[in-house]
Amino acid sequence: MAVIAESARLAVKPVSRFRFILDRRDVLGSIFIAPAILYVLLLVGVPFLLAVYYSVSAYTLYDPTWRFVGLANFEQIIQNPVFLETLGNTFLFTFGSNLLGLIMGKFGALLLLRPFPGRKIVRALIILPWAVPIALATIAWEWMFDSLYSVINWTLIALGIVTRDDAPNWLGSPHLAMLCIIIINAWRFFPFAIVIFLAGITAVPQDVIDAATVDGAGFWRRNYQIILPMILPIVAIGLIFGIVFTFTDLSIVFLLTNGGPSGATSVLGFEGFQVGIASGDVAHGAAISLFMLPVLLIVVIGMLRFIRRREI
Amino acid sequence: MRSGGNKQKQSVSRRDFLKTSGVVAGAAGLAPALSAPFVSTAMADTKTLTILQWSHFVPAYDTWFDKFAKDWGEKNHIAVTVDHINEADIPARAAAEASARAGHDIFGWNGGASGAHLYRKFLIPVTNLVESTEKKFGKATIIGTQIGFNPDDKSWSAFPDFYINYPTMYRKSMWDEIGIKPDTWDDVRIGGAKLKKKGHPVGTSLGHSNDPNTTWRGFLWSYGGAVQDKAGKRVVLNSKETIEAVKSVTALYKEAMTSEVLSWDDSSNNRYLDSGISSLILNPISAYRTAQQINKKLADDIFVAKPPKGPAGRLMGAAAGFYGIWKFAKNKEGAIEFLKYYADHWPEAFKASEGYNNPCFANIVPKPMPILSNDPTSNPTDKLSVLQSSDEWSAAPGYPGPAAPAVDEVYNDFVICDMMSKAATGQMSAEDSVKWATQQCEAIFKKWAGKA
Numbered sequence: 001m002a003v004i005a006e007s008a009r010l011a012v013k014p015v016s017r018f019r020f021i022l023d024r025r026d027v028l029g030s031i032f033i034a035p036a037i038l039y040v041l042l043l044v045g046v047p048f049l050l051a052v053y054y055s056v057s058a059y060t061l062y063d064p065t066w067r068f069v070g071l072a073n074f075e076q077i078i079q080n081p082v083f084l085e086t087l088g089n090t091f092l093f094t095f096g097s098n099l100l101g102l103i104m105g106k107f108g109a110l111l112l113l114r115p116f117p118g119r120k121i122v123r124a125l126i127i128l129p130w131a132v133p134i135a136l137a138t139i140a141w142e143w144m145f146d147s148l149y150s151v152i153n154w155t156l157i158a159l160g161i162v163t164r165d166d167a168p169n170w171l172g173s174p175h176l177a178m179l180c181i182i183i184i185n186a187w188r189f190f191p192f193a194i195v196i197f198l199a200g201i202t203a204v205p206q207d208v209i210d211a212a213t214v215d216g217a218g219f220w221r222r223n224y225q226i227i228l229p230m231i232l233p234i235v236a237i238g239l240i241f242g243i244v245f246t247f248t249d250l251s252i253v254f255l256l257t258n259g260g261p262s263g264a265t266s267v268l269g270f271e272g273f274q275v276g277i278a279s280g281d282v283a284h285g286a287a288i289s290l291f292m293l294p295v296l297l298i299v300v301i302g303m304l305r306f307i308r309r310r311e312i
Numbered sequence: 313m314r315s316g317g318n319k320q321k322q323s324v325s326r327r328d329f330l331k332t333s334g335v336v337a338g339a340a341g342l343a344p345a346l347s348a349p350f351v352s353t354a355m356a357d358t359k360t361l362t363i364l365q366w367s368h369f370v371p372a373y374d375t376w377f378d379k380f381a382k383d384w385g386e387k388n389h390i391a392v393t394v395d396h397i398n399e400a401d402i403p404a405r406a407a408a409e410a411s412a413r414a415g416h417d418i419f420g421w422n423g424g425a426s427g428a429h430l431y432r433k434f435l436i437p438v439t440n441l442v443e444s445t446e447k448k449f450g451k452a453t454i455i456g457t458q459i460g461f462n463p464d465d466k467s468w469s470a471f472p473d474f475y476i477n478y479p480t481m482y483r484k485s486m487w488d489e490i491g492i493k494p495d496t497w498d499d500v501r502i503g504g505a506k507l508k509k510k511g512h513p514v515g516t517s518l519g520h521s522n523d524p525n526t527t528w529r530g531f532l533w534s535y536g537g538a539v540q541d542k543a544g545k546r547v548v549l550n551s552k553e554t555i556e557a558v559k560s561v562t563a564l565y566k567e568a569m570t571s572e573v574l575s576w577d578d579s580s581n582n583r584y585l586d587s588g589i590s591s592l593i594l595n596p597i598s599a600y601r602t603a604q605q606i607n608k609k610l611a612d613d614i615f616v617a618k619p620p621k622g623p624a625g626r627l628m629g630a631a632a633g634f635y636g637i638w639k640f641a642k643n644k645e646g647a648i649e650f651l652k653y654y655a656d657h658w659p660e661a662f663k664a665s666e667g668y669n670n671p672c673f674a675n676i677v678p679k680p681m682p683i684l685s686n687d688p689t690s691n692p693t694d695k696l697s698v699l700q701s702s703d704e705w706s707a708a709p710g711y712p713g714p715a716a717p718a719v720d721e722v723y724n725d726f727v728i729c730d731m732m733s734k735a736a737t738g739q740m741s742a743e744d745s746v747k748w749a750t751q752q753c754e755a756i757f758k759k760w761a762g763k764a
Binding site: 058060062063064082145170172260262275277281 | 403404407410411429430431432433434518519520521571572573574575576577580583584587589717720721724725726729730733734737739752755759760762
């Protein structure tokens with residue numbers, strides 16, 4: 001009885017226009033997506049535009065002026081040979097660590113595809129390097145590369161491979177220090193690469209692989225002439241993420257080497273922070289940081305075009 | 313038993329969800345506005361003072377300071393909040409507060425090169441406060457003046473708080489054995505070479521951190537070199553004194569140190585000495601204090617001396633700390649009153665820091681200084697007494713000029729460290745590395761010349 005009465009009450013109540021607007025999928029969709037767009041605009045878009053303006057201004061913490069100076073800041077930083085070294089270091093760090101991460105990811109994925117006892121646990125554990133906060137991970141690596149207490153050197157000495165005098169000076173030699181930051185970033189990136197490869201490989205239709213096997217394709221031919229070309233678009237997407245994150249990263253260098261020895265591991269993100277924040281020259285710091293933008297744009301556009309052409 | 317119709321009625325429709333979440337979000341958003349009049353009335357009765365500073369290497373100091381500030385607040389009916397952050401985070405935090413024009417009332421800088429000059433336009437002048445402190449406790453030291461005083465208009469942008477000195481810490485038994493006292497840089501090189509052969513090298517970082525930035529500047533000054541002139545207008549690095557200093561560092565590195573120092577951070581030389589390997593380091597007394605905690609016998613053998621003398625004299629870098637009051641501070645009067653009170657009780661701060669914080673005013677801690685003149689934990693008890701006169705041989709980066717923004721960037725870019733390490737490792741000749749460093753410094757100074 002009460003239900004009937006309620007229905008009657010609703011039937012006479014005038015229906016608001018707002019109710020119909022919410023029933024429209026396009027309106028409701030826009031409402032749901034609005035917070036995300038707002039978030040990106042406020043926390044990415046506005047700071048980005050601010051950074052662009054800083055880079056063409058004379059803004060410093062000493063003199064917070066918005067005076068427009070055109071491309072003078074960019075001209076000055078290009079003329080500095082140390083900046084060009086830093087740019088080179090950034091490329092080496094980015095592409096070296098991503099290449100190493102991809103190789104490790106590919107082999108990791110192949111191993112994790114095979115059934116073995118405890119595979120699920122291993123799959124879960126392998127994600128750890130990606131999930132562990134980078135500050136903690138870098139401190140652990142710092143101890144492994146420490147000049148006095150390096151566990152790696154300790155092992156090498158204990159095995160009689162090197163003496164204490166010949167032990168590698170991991171963070172003290174320019175080439176080894178670069179290798180160290182590449183290894184750490186690859187270690188951080190490879191679980192992501194494994195996930196990408198696993199997703200790609202499992203998406204390859206089994207009948208394609210079976211047909212290739214029947215035609216006599218061995219392990220290497222199946223992997224590198226059939227599976228890899230088919231999963232290249234998805235790998236390229238993963239690589240774009242890896243490159244963008246690495247190119248803009250300063251945490252490993254900041255925590256491990258401070259750009260040393262003799263500037264051998266200084267990268268754009270670190271240099272931008274030192275100049276813009278630590279030294280207060282916000283304009284030059286922004287210009288250094290924005291140097292990454294055209295480079296990343298070219299890389300991303302190139303890779304997206306490649307993906308579109310390879311799509312099957 | 314529920315009917316199917318009831319079930320349907322209880323499920324949440326899209327419209328219901330939006331309506332409910334909208335009401336909740338609206339209520340949450342409006343809550344502060346609705347309650348603001350009542351809250352602000354309550355807050356109006358209590359003034360606040362907020363302070364931000366580093367987490368001290370001596371944790372007891374933070375405990376003392378927090379209580380000191382709170383007690384002062386209670387006496388003056390002001391709610392004082394003290395926030396501590398890592399030393400490394402201070403520049404970024406200061407930049408954030410200045411850019412947002414919001415934050416703490418009193419900001420405590422420390423470490424690095426920066427004087428208050430970089431933030432001058434964001435800070436209220438504290439000239440009266442410093443001058444009244446000078447009247448009571450004597451003139452500000454060289455470091456105090458470098459970090460807070462503006463030579464152009466004779467004003468003070470910051471209240472100089474303390475500096476951390478970098479004395480020599482050496483293993484007495486080892487140096488006695490070779491019959492050398494490490495009093496000059498030549499002594500350190502010659503004695504260090506002998507001790508390196510015995511497995512006890514000298515340990516001073518040639519990497520990228522505060523310690524080498526400080527130590528090698530001191531080395532440079534003691535050879536008569538400097539980055540800038542007294543007025544802070546001109547780069548004077550490219551000199552025969554600097555080249556001689558770089559050659560001496562190269563010799564010191566090759567003869568008395570190992571390549572490990574190229575990778576060191578600020579804690580590495582402490583560990584090197586405390587592990588019993590190193591025969592000598594230059595460092596704040598934290599390395600000695602740690603040794604006291606972990607190995608008393610080793611600590612008894614570590615002696616503290618003035619930094620080595622060079623051809624031009626005895627001078628060493630130091631890391632300074634100072635307080636600034638933001639222009640956007642909500643309680644500027646309270647901030648000045650607190651700093652006045654703090655200055656009047658500075659000897660307590662000195663004791664709480666266990667002699668780590670050294671005074672920036674001539675007589676603010678009368679000699680003989682507590683702890684340093686007679687430290688009951690040390691054997692002998694006057695082991696730290698040389699530190700009482702450390703103001704005579706300590707200077708902040710920028711010496712003989714002020715710690716200006718350009719000096720700061722030279723410091724943050726590790727130009728002097730790299731000048732030394734490039735020559736020491738043979739990447740460049742001494743002349744070329746000085747030329748390279750001079751170009752770097754000149755570019756930085758030129759950039760800042762139009763701005764600062």
